[in-house]
Amino acid sequence: MSEIIQLCRRAREASYALASASRATKDAALHAMAAALRANTERIVTANAKDVAAAREAGTPESTVDRLALDPGRVDAMAAGLEQLAGLVDPVGEVVRGYNLPNGLELKQVRVPFGVVGIIYEARPNVTADAAGICLKSGNAVLLRGSSSAAESNAEIIDVLRTAVVEAGLPADVIQGVPGDRAAVKELMQARGLVDVLIPRGGAGLIQTVVTESTVPVIETGVGNCHVYVDADADLDLALTILLNAKTQRPSVCNAAESLLVHAAVADEFLAKALPALAEAGVTVHGDPKVVASGKDIKSATEEDYAAEYHGLDLSAAVIDSLEDAVQHIRKYSSSHTDAIITKSQAAARRFVQAVDSAAVVVNASTRFTDGGEFGFGAEIGISTQKLHARGPMGLPEMTSTKYVVIGEGQIRT
Amino acid sequence: MSEIIQLCRRAREASYALASASRATKDAALHAMAAALRANTERIVTANAKDVAAAREAGTPESTVDRLALDPGRVDAMAAGLEQLAGLVDPVGEVVRGYNLPNGLELKQVRVPFGVVGIIYEARPNVTADAAGICLKSGNAVLLRGSSSAAESNAEIIDVLRTAVVEAGLPADVIQGVPGDRAAVKELMQARGLVDVLIPRGGAGLIQTVVTESTVPVIETGVGNCHVYVDADADLDLALTILLNAKTQRPSVCNAAESLLVHAAVADEFLAKALPALAEAGVTVHGDPKVVASGKDIKSATEEDYAAEYHGLDLSAAVIDSLEDAVQHIRKYSSSHTDAIITKSQAAARRFVQAVDSAAVVVNASTRFTDGGEFGFGAEIGISTQKLHARGPMGLPEMTSTKYVVIGEGQIRT
Numbered sequence: 001m002s003e004i005i006q007l008c009r010r011a012r013e014a015s016y017a018l019a020s021a022s023r024a025t026k027d028a029a030l031h032a033m034a035a036a037l038r039a040n041t042e043r044i045v046t047a048n049a050k051d052v053a054a055a056r057e058a059g060t061p062e063s064t065v066d067r068l069a070l071d072p073g074r075v076d077a078m079a080a081g082l083e084q085l086a087g088l089v090d091p092v093g094e095v096v097r098g099y100n101l102p103n104g105l106e107l108k109q110v111r112v113p114f115g116v117v118g119i120i121y122e123a124r125p126n127v128t129a130d131a132a133g134i135c136l137k138s139g140n141a142v143l144l145r146g147s148s149s150a151a152e153s154n155a156e157i158i159d160v161l162r163t164a165v166v167e168a169g170l171p172a173d174v175i176q177g178v179p180g181d182r183a184a185v186k187e188l189m190q191a192r193g194l195v196d197v198l199i200p201r202g203g204a205g206l207i208q209t210v211v212t213e214s215t216v217p218v219i220e221t222g223v224g225n226c227h228v229y230v231d232a233d234a235d236l237d238l239a240l241t242i243l244l245n246a247k248t249q250r251p252s253v254c255n256a257a258e259s260l261l262v263h264a265a266v267a268d269e270f271l272a273k274a275l276p277a278l279a280e281a282g283v284t285v286h287g288d289p290k291v292v293a294s295g296k297d298i299k300s301a302t303e304e305d306y307a308a309e310y311h312g313l314d315l316s317a318a319v320i321d322s323l324e325d326a327v328q329h330i331r332k333y334s335s336s337h338t339d340a341i342i343t344k345s346q347a348a349a350r351r352f353v354q355a356v357d358s359a360a361v362v363v364n365a366s367t368r369f370t371d372g373g374e375f376g377f378g379a380e381i382g383i384s385t386q387k388l389h390a391r392g393p394m395g396l397p398e399m400t401s402t403k404y405v406v407i408g409e410g411q412i413r414t
Numbered sequence: 415m416s417e418i419i420q421l422c423r424r425a426r427e428a429s430y431a432l433a434s435a436s437r438a439t440k441d442a443a444l445h446a447m448a449a450a451l452r453a454n455t456e457r458i459v460t461a462n463a464k465d466v467a468a469a470r471e472a473g474t475p476e477s478t479v480d481r482l483a484l485d486p487g488r489v490d491a492m493a494a495g496l497e498q499l500a501g502l503v504d505p506v507g508e509v510v511r512g513y514n515l516p517n518g519l520e521l522k523q524v525r526v527p528f529g530v531v532g533i534i535y536e537a538r539p540n541v542t543a544d545a546a547g548i549c550l551k552s553g554n555a556v557l558l559r560g561s562s563s564a565a566e567s568n569a570e571i572i573d574v575l576r577t578a579v580v581e582a583g584l585p586a587d588v589i590q591g592v593p594g595d596r597a598a599v600k601e602l603m604q605a606r607g608l609v610d611v612l613i614p615r616g617g618a619g620l621i622q623t624v625v626t627e628s629t630v631p632v633i634e635t636g637v638g639n640c641h642v643y644v645d646a647d648a649d650l651d652l653a654l655t656i657l658l659n660a661k662t663q664r665p666s667v668c669n670a671a672e673s674l675l676v677h678a679a680v681a682d683e684f685l686a687k688a689l690p691a692l693a694e695a696g697v698t699v700h701g702d703p704k705v706v707a708s709g710k711d712i713k714s715a716t717e718e719d720y721a722a723e724y725h726g727l728d729l730s731a732a733v734i735d736s737l738e739d740a741v742q743h744i745r746k747y748s749s750s751h752t753d754a755i756i757t758k759s760q761a762a763a764r765r766f767v768q769a770v771d772s773a774a775v776v777v778n779a780s781t782r783f784t785d786g787g788e789f790g791f792g793a794e795i796g797i798s799t800q801k802l803h804a805r806g807p808m809g810l811p812e813m814t815s816t817k818y819v820v821i822g823e824g825q826i827r828t
Contacts, residue, residue: 016745020768099790105779107789112771114801192625196801211606212629217802238824245826331430353819354434357526365519365822374827375521375818376513387528387610387815388631389803401801404789405767408779410652412659413788 004187007143007176008194011116014173015141019113021170023090026137029168030086033136034079036164037129037157041075047156048125055123055149068123068150078129078157081379085133088378091396092139106407111400113139114196118178118188119381120145120210122202125153131201132161132175134381138399143195145178145185189214196401201382204309219390221382224254224337225309226367229326229352231343232265238364239342240274245366246340248281252311254383255338255370259306260285260317261326267319271295283313290319306333323348327355334358337385338370359385359392418601421557421590422608425530428587429555433527435584437504440551443582444500447550448493450578451543451571455489461570462539469537469563482537482564492543492571495793499547502792505810506553520821525814527553528610532592532602533795534559534624536616539567545615546575546589548795552813557609559592559599603628610815615796618723633804635796638668638751639723640781643740643766645757646679652778653756654688659780660754662695666725668797669752669784673720674699674731675740681733685709697727704733720747737762741769748772751799752784773799773806 001009018026037044048070055065091111098108117140119131128144135142146154154177162172178188189198192215199219200210211218228246230239246257262270267290275295278285285291286301298317305316306329320326323341330339340362341352349363360370370392372380377395384390390398415423432440451458462484469479505525512522531554533545542558549556560568568591576586592602603612606629613633614624625632642660644653660671676684681704689709692699699705700715712731719730720743734740737755744753754776755766763777774784784806786794791809798804804812 016769019771101783101788101790105783109806115771215626217631217800219802235824241824241826249827349821355430357433357529358817360818360820362820363822365820365825366827368827369515369519369820369822369825370818374515376515386631388633391815392523392818401805403772404774404784404806406774406776406779406783407763408777408783410649410655411779411783412655413663413780413782 002187003180004178004184005191005194007178008116008188008191010173011141011143011176012194014171015113015115017171018136018141018174019092019115019139021139025169026090026139027086029136029165029170030082030133032164032168033129033133033161034082036160037075037079037082040156040160041072044075044153044156044160045070045072048153050152051150060149064123068125068153070125070153074126078126081130082133085137085379088137088396090137091400094397096402103411104409105411108405109402110405111397112403114399114401116141116143116195117399118143118145118195118198118216120185120198120200120202120206121147122206123147123150125150125157127201128154128157129161131381132158134379134396134399136165136174137379138396140399141174141176143176143178143188145188186213189216192216199382219382219384219394220386221384221394222254223309223335223385224256224383225258225307225333225335226255226337227259227261227330227334227339228257228367229261229330229339229341230263230266230270231323231341231345231348232263233345233348234263234266234270234342235344236266236270236273239270240277242340242342242364242366243274244277244281246368247278247283247315248313249366249368251313254309255368257340257367258308258310258314258316259333260315261320261329262317263323263326264319264321268294278315281313283315286314286316288318291317309335323351327352330356330358335385337383338362338367340365340367359383416601417594418592418598419605419608421592422530422602422605424587425555425557425590426608428585429527429529431585432550432555432588433506433529433553435553439583440504440553441500443550443579443584444496444547446578446582447543447547447575448496450574451489451493451496454570454574455486458489458567458570458574459484459486462567464566465564474563478537482539482567484539484567488540492540495544496547499551499793502551502810504551505814508811510816517825518823519825522819523816524819525811526817528813528815530555530557530609531813532557532559532609532612532630534599534612534614534616534620535561536620537561537564539564539571541615542568542571543575545795546572548793548810548813550579550588551793552810554813555588557590557592557602559602600627603630606630613796633796633798633808634800635798635808636668636751637723637749637799638670638797639672639721639747639749640669640751641673641675641744641748641753642671642781643675643744643753643755644677644680644684645737645755645759645762646677647759647762648677648680648684648756649758650680650684650687653684654691656754656756656778656780657688658691658695660782661692661697661729662727663780663782665727668723669782671754671781672722672724672729673747674729675743676731676733677737677740678733678735682708692729695727697729699729699731701731702733705731723749737765741766744770744772749799751797752776752781754779754781773797
């Protein structure tokens with residue numbers, strides 16, 4: 001039996017104890033994990049320094065190094081995140097629905113943990129504690145596969161967390177790191193039946209690899225080519241405020257706007273304000289011919305621009321002739337993450353909400369709100385852009401399955 | 415563009431109209447479909463006769479021919495099934511949850527159709543109408559791939575249904591058959607992004623093929639190695655009644671019992687009654703040494719027996735020493751479909767329900783109740799044995815995804 005299969009089996013065995021654990025036990029484990037992170041800050045930061053030094057030596061871009069780097073403040077934030085999880089309602093045991101059947105059987109559909117969850121992620125060591133906490137609170141054993149460039153940090157964090165959960169009376173193997181090379185990760189992705197779900201967290205390339213190579217069910221997260229559509233009936237000042245917020249408040253994240261669509265009826269007026277404001281904010285606009293003609297220094301948009309998730313200060317832009325054309329454009333290019341309409345028209349809002357099939361459809365607000373924290377979930381493992389199981393921000397309930405419990409007194413089928 | 419990809423694109427286009435259709439339109443379509451089936455009974459039965467003749471010529475077993483064969487009564491039953499769907503609540507638009515955020519945003523999570531659903535099934539032409547109806551009611555365009563041995567029947571039924579939906583004002587392409595050979599099916603299974611979900615309906619081999627070869631997300635249905643565990647505290651008469659019902663009432667279906675576990679404390683007394691009763695009912699028992707020693711003509715159980723879904727009058731049986739051993743046995747061999755405990759002990763029932771991780775866990779009733787009809791769902795596309803998205807009987811709500819609708823008045827993120 002390979003090392004990965006053994007690891008999966010240990011996770012399965014540990015998951016049984018965790019699935020039966022009370023909320024009190026799980027919350028005690030989360031507090032112990034937080035305390036252990038704080039108590040071992042120096043050890044974690046020292047390990048992290050090795051990863052950071054190696055990354056710099058390898059010529060890693062500073063933005064990536066910044067995501068990799070830990071200091072005492074960031075370790076404290078990881079601990080605080082675990083404490084916050086302890087305050088959230090336990091999703092396990094929630095009765096989703098329940099009623100009595102005509103024959104007297106009591107039927108309940110109840111939330112239960114998946115069992116074993118694999119998380120595959122990039123060089124952000126804070127994800128290690130975050131994912132471990134969310135999985136523990138939702139009753140799932142977790143297999144954590146971070147980037148090899150964060151290997152020292154992750155090994156240290158996982159070791160600290162494992163010791164803490166044992167103190168709280170849970171098996172250490174509810175949290176395990178996945179060692180080894182690409183072949184090991186491939187084996188993890190093929191461990192159908194041993195791993196219940198894989199969640200990739202990271203860029204489009206990582207997610208694509210996991211989706212393509214896994215036989216284990218995958219929940220896709222994160223790619224966001226989000227649109228802001230300024231309708232013919234829009235309040236244009238409000239539209240500009242929202243557009244600038246959606247594009248520039250934090251351009252590197254998946255719920256930032258990447259595409260602007262403007263109804264032809266208001267295009268001249270809106271673009272006359274918006275293009276200079278975007279330029280002022282440092283945004284490079286890639287527009288269709290009408291947009292190019294409406295401003296200075298506008299680049300010509302290609303098909304790739306309309307499909308792009310720039311993750312930076314670029315924006316594709318097009319003038320369209322109707323709401324239906326906006327819908328068509330979004331259907332063609334959107335990643336179905338978050339798309340917004342700015343309009344005063346009830347009919348337009350209603351049609352947009354109905355016709356745009358994205359994880360979040362927004363009326364008169366920034367796309368930036370599609371987020372577990374903003375939605376009030378208290379925790380988020382990622383934002384699903386798939387349609388099966390979970391869509392949009394995934395909180396604790398999305399980290400569970402359900403089972404039916406049927407209680408009788410001798411009922412048989414006739 | 416291949417024929418399959420064109421077909422998928424037509425389904426996607428048609429799905430937009432269907433997703434926006436009102437319940438009244440969809441119900442009218444279902445009634446039109448039912449009426450059309452009845453009006454074309456002769457045409458359908460005649461086409462079916464060709465399939466039946468070809469199957470007999472090919473030496474197909476009579477039980478398979480029986481599932482393939484249609485007569486006017488069975489066509490009428492298909493029509494009645496569609497009419498029943500028209501009476502069910504529309505899952506689309508259901509608000510799953512909703513509340514206002516602190517910043518005044520109104521947040522709603524709303525059920526929406528998947529979009530395009532592929533059904534891959536065996537030689538049961540009634541599934542064609544059934545699956546088409548369930549997909550239509552849940553707002554999904556459907557791609558129907560039945561067995562080639564039912565090709566004449568399916569082509570006729572699909573043609574009749576397509577004509578009917580057009581009469582009701584919906585695009586014909588909300589219902590399409592998938593033509594071609596195995597390569598075409600393979601292409602369907604790889605049409606990720608064009609097909610939202612694939613549901614295989616049929617035997618373990620079909621399901622395994624679809625799971626292995628698909629990049630489109632799959633919902634696994636149906637394999638059932640269901641257990642009846644007779645606890646130390648069981649009412650043994652009630653246990654025997656339930657066991658006989660679970661095993662023999664309809665042995666060919668997935669919620670029939672395939673394995674008996676008896677606590678050692680009651681094994682002698684229970685087996686002395688149960689083994690003769692099972693023999694009388696025509697059941698062949700494959701037991702462990704203790705069971706073999708307790709009766710006549712008991713075969714010795716192998717590992718394969720404990721794992722088997724017999725689909726017939728065979729039953730594996732073992733004597734175990736504790737409830738925890740029963741749980742271990744079920745974890746090892748169960749297909750996680752439906753497992754039952756017979757007990758008078760509240761503590762035993764509670765522990766069994768908690769520890770056995772199956773789609774349905776039953777206390778003091780037959781395993782045969784795990785069924786969309788019995789659970790009151792009104793319709794069922796299959797019984798999911800996976801943990802993602804849907805588990806257990808899948809009714810109309812399980813044929814939907816959700817989206818978040820966020821309504822604001824200019825909110826931006828700060």
